[in-house]
Amino acid sequence: MPSPTKAPLEVACPQCSKKVPWVPESSFRPFCSKRCQLLDLGAWAEESHRIAGESAMDEADLDRLLANADRDAPLS
Secondary structure (H helix, E strand, O other): OOOOOOOOOEOOOOOOOOOOOOOOOOOOOOOOHHHHHHHHHHHOOOOOOOOOOOOOHHHHHHHHHHHHHHHHHHOO
């Protein structure tokens, strides 16, 4: 009795939502094509994709923080 063949796992391309088979050897994975891969990279480069979190402090923020710390420090 032949073993049943499984249908390959399909995932949605994160860029265009096209269903594509999950192929471990694919150089575009998880994207469906080089085009979608590059579009996503461009979105990260222009900062339209971001990871949620607090903004990094810049020099002005650090200077203000240090000035407040100096002002609040007890005199001994």
